[in-house]
Amino acid sequence: MxxxxxxxxxxxxxxDMHTHVHFxxxxxxxxxxxxxxxxxxxxxxxxxxxxxxxxLAAFYRERRMAAVTFxxxxxxxxxxxxxxxxxxxxIAAEHSDVIIPFASVHPxxxxxxxxxxxxxxxxxxxxxxxxxxxxxxxxPNDPVAFPIYEVLAEHGLPAxxxxxxxxxxxxxxxxxxxxxxxxxxxxxxxxxxxxxxMPIVMAHPSFPWQxxxxxxxxxxxxxxxxxxxxxxxxxxxxxxxxxxxxxxxxVLFGTDFPLFTPERWIADLEKTEIxxxxxxxxxxxxxxxxxxxxxxxxxxxxxxxxx
Numbered sequence: 001m002x003x004x005x006x007x008x009x010x011x012x013x014x015x016d017m018h019t020h021v022h023f024x025x026x027x028x029x030x031x032x033x034x035x036x037x038x039x040x041x042x043x044x045x046x047x048x049x050x051x052x053x054x055x056l057a058a059f060y061r062e063r064r065m066a067a068v069t070f071x072x073x074x075x076x077x078x079x080x081x082x083x084x085x086x087x088x089x090x091i092a093a094e095h096s097d098v099i100i101p102f103a104s105v106h107p108x109x110x111x112x113x114x115x116x117x118x119x120x121x122x123x124x125x126x127x128x129x130x131x132x133x134x135x136x137x138x139x140p141n142d143p144v145a146f147p148i149y150e151v152l153a154e155h156g157l158p159a160x161x162x163x164x165x166x167x168x169x170x171x172x173x174x175x176x177x178x179x180x181x182x183x184x185x186x187x188x189x190x191x192x193x194x195x196x197x198m199p200i201v202m203a204h205p206s207f208p209w210q211x212x213x214x215x216x217x218x219x220x221x222x223x224x225x226x227x228x229x230x231x232x233x234x235x236x237x238x239x240x241x242x243x244x245x246x247x248x249x250x251v252l253f254g255t256d257f258p259l260f261t262p263e264r265w266i267a268d269l270e271k272t273e274i275x276x277x278x279x280x281x282x283x284x285x286x287x288x289x290x291x292x293x294x295x296x297x298x299x300x301x302x303x304x305x306x307x
Contacts, residue, residue: 009288015287019256057094065098109148211238
């Protein structure tokens, strides 16, 4: 498919709910940035590390997939090569057929962060926001974040929260300074009660709190789970069970790209007990409903299957 050929929503075969942009286009095009990207690809033996958003859009368009993509806001020093929210918003507008842009505003910015969030939504058309409690060091139910949540609820936009432990800092000295306690999904139960008009997506299988995440997703109508950051072949049995039944319309395909490519994630999904009849919803239709996208019709599930 020609890189410039645009996809209609009905052409999509999947929506990846979780991808990261690590390089700004400016940095990627600089001599230093190009060298750094080449080093990353060589070190990790990967052709997909270090993409800017133009590259990511082309990658997903070739696969007839859309991608939710974002950076992570920090109150400290920001890597020189990192993209800004504004850059993601501007470039996403050029690739609106395949890029669903999420912004990131650090919750500890409080009321100032709410003003930033409103500007990003109204000027750049962001479709949701990403929060990383363990990296940004905040409890999701801390009232300091509420002004930002209020803006999202007003616009009906989803908030995507990292939950559990998916390898960031794992095995390093002191875990790289990452404190897991912030990413217990039970804090999101409070958020779901206080902001019922803000869809919440719990990112990743929530190790070691998988049962808590499942309970919240079953109990709270606006709460979803994205399946990114883990190979599906390591999904805990209870997650597979609920994906096949009670949460079949609330679990979402996600890779944590470039940690996983869609090809590897989908291949590993075939090694699970998740039913073939459930997969179209996971890959495409559940996220399409969340974003209000008109995609190809969802296959009907046989009435004999347990729900």
